[in-house]
Amino acid sequence: MTKGNSRSEPIITSAESNQFKLYRRYPVAIESGSGSVVVDADGREYIDALSGIAVNSVGHCHPAVVKAIQEQAERLIHVSNFYYSEPQSRLGALLAEMSGYDRVFFCNSGAEALEAAVKMGRKNGNLKGKGGGLVALENCFHGRTIGTISLGKEKYRASFEPMPPDIERVEPNNVEALEKVVNDGTGAVIMEPIQGEGGVKPLDRGYLEAARKICDRHNVLLVFDEVQCGIARTGHLFAWMYYGVKPDVVCSAKALGGGFPIGAVLATEEAASILDYGEHGTTYGGNPLACAAALANMEVIRDEKLCDAAAEKGEYLMKTLRDRTAGLEYVLEVRGIGLMVGVELTFKGGPVVKRMMSKGVLANCASETVMRLVPPLVISREEIDTVVDVMLSSMKEEYAATQEKNSA
Ligand code: PLP
Numbered sequence: 001m002t003k004g005n006s007r008s009e010p011i012i013t014s015a016e017s018n019q020f021k022l023y024r025r026y027p028v029a030i031e032s033g034s035g036s037v038v039v040d041a042d043g044r045e046y047i048d049a050l051s052g053i054a055v056n057s058v059g060h061c062h063p064a065v066v067k068a069i070q071e072q073a074e075r076l077i078h079v080s081n082f083y084y085s086e087p088q089s090r091l092g093a094l095l096a097e098m099s100g101y102d103r104v105f106f107c108n109s110g111a112e113a114l115e116a117a118v119k120m121g122r123k124n125g126n127l128k129g130k131g132g133g134l135v136a137l138e139n140c141f142h143g144r145t146i147g148t149i150s151l152g153k154e155k156y157r158a159s160f161e162p163m164p165p166d167i168e169r170v171e172p173n174n175v176e177a178l179e180k181v182v183n184d185g186t187g188a189v190i191m192e193p194i195q196g197e198g199g200v201k202p203l204d205r206g207y208l209e210a211a212r213k214i215c216d217r218h219n220v221l222l223v224f225d226e227v228q229c230g231i232a233r234t235g236h237l238f239a240w241m242y243y244g245v246k247p248d249v250v251c252s253a254k255a256l257g258g259g260f261p262i263g264a265v266l267a268t269e270e271a272a273s274i275l276d277y278g279e280h281g282t283t284y285g286g287n288p289l290a291c292a293a294a295l296a297n298m299e300v301i302r303d304e305k306l307c308d309a310a311a312e313k314g315e316y317l318m319k320t321l322r323d324r325t326a327g328l329e330y331v332l333e334v335r336g337i338g339l340m341v342g343v344e345l346t347f348k349g350g351p352v353v354k355r356m357m358s359k360g361v362l363a364n365c366a367s368e369t370v371m372r373l374v375p376p377l378v379i380s381r382e383e384i385d386t387v388v389d390v391m392l393s394s395m396k397e398e399y400a401a402t403q404e405k406n407s408a
Contacts, residue, residue, distance in 0.1 A: 007042055008041040008042050035376065036059060044360070049375040055257075056258070057233065058297055058378060064296045065296045068296035088291045090291070102269040106282075107262075107265070108284050110253035111147075113252060115143075117221075124187040124274050133168065136151035137171075139195055139367075140152050140190075142227075151169075172195065175206075186218060188221040193242075198366070199370040200372055205243050231252060231301065232255070233338050233374065234311075237307055251264075317373065317384050320385070320388050321388060325392070328395075329346070331395070352365070355397055360390070361387050
């Protein structure tokens with residue numbers, strides 16, 4: 001941020017003076033965006049390798065999404081779920097067709113999609129007459145509501161106890177541990193096929209296959225949280241398609257709306273029928289404006305073949321990173337699937353993020369030491385090269401700085 005006649009500064013000062021102190025923000029006010037590039041209020045350009053944390057997959061302000069929002073906004077913005085609307089019906093049909101699921105429930109965010117899945121799990125257990133216990137994985141992240149933090153890490157739960165009861169957390173990729181906790185009373189097993197906030201950690205295919213079998217054996221819902229890893233990012237429309245393991249319930253959000261807030265729960269007929277009339281719902285979920293945006297977004301993903309783009313560009317990004325970090329003592333691993341990539345460092349990545357930002361690239365750090373890259377799927381090879389150049393030079397500088405500090 002430049003002081004003096006900076007246009008960013010009053011925006012930042014105002015937000016800091018009256019908003020809850022919940023986000024530790026960078027001193028940057030983003031004003032516009034197009035494709036993979038965003039521009040701040042002082043005219044500085046950044047390649048957005050974070051894309052709103054895996055949201056802007058079709059790029060910022062994709063013309064088709066903008067047009068759909070404009071046209072729908074002039075016709076009808078909101079109507080109660082007491083009534084039907086064409087955008088909602090069309091989006092439901094498209095998602096059912098593209099995903100192979102029978103039914104969809106629309107909501108407004110990732111956490112809300114997970115909340116619905118949690119209720120489905122609880123009720124599934126109760127219907128079996130054995131209580132509605134849930135099983136989640138250690139190191140998971142499913143959102144910030146009480147229902148979703150109850151599944152997740154201690155650090156997000158600690159200040160908000162007591163939590164809802166009967167939740168088991170097991171080590172990821174440990175089949176034996178899962179076998180031990182799942183029983184006939186369990187309502188649902190919930191997991192991210194690729195743990196995002198936990199440090200971009202893909203689960204093993206064998207583990208997901210085993211989880212499917214264990215859930216089938218005990219009539220337990222298998223729920224995949226695809227809020228971050230879904231919607232083409234892995235090179236497949238859904239991560240479960242990459243793995244070849246179909247859960248009963250898929251939670252989606254983020255990239256579903258092309259930047260417009262919307263969430264969705266996709267389910268088999270049997271799983272969806274667990275919830276009865278009036279047992280769940282939301283005022284805004286599936287409103288015409290959100291559905292028109294998501295419909296245009298999903299059509300772009302299909303028509304511009306963004307699954308293929310994610311697979312091909314992800315391979316290029318991963319190979320480039322692996323080649324160029326080979327032998328670097330401070331890089332422990334480059335991992336990920338498609339365009340969801342993590343680079344694990346031996347030191348904290350937060351300062352690297354700041355260095356990258358000062359050089360015009362937005363990224364972030366998951367789980368303290370993992371640099372996370374989840375760029376728009378429309379990112380060009382040249383932009384990928386710039387992201388990698390900037391990331392490598394920033395990592396190198398920060399490593400040298402930490403070495404210097406340690407030896408002082
Ligand atoms: N699930 C996963 C895997 C996420 O990454 C997130 C958000 O980062 C959520 C759920 C919560 O989504 P939202 O922030 O839209 O509530």
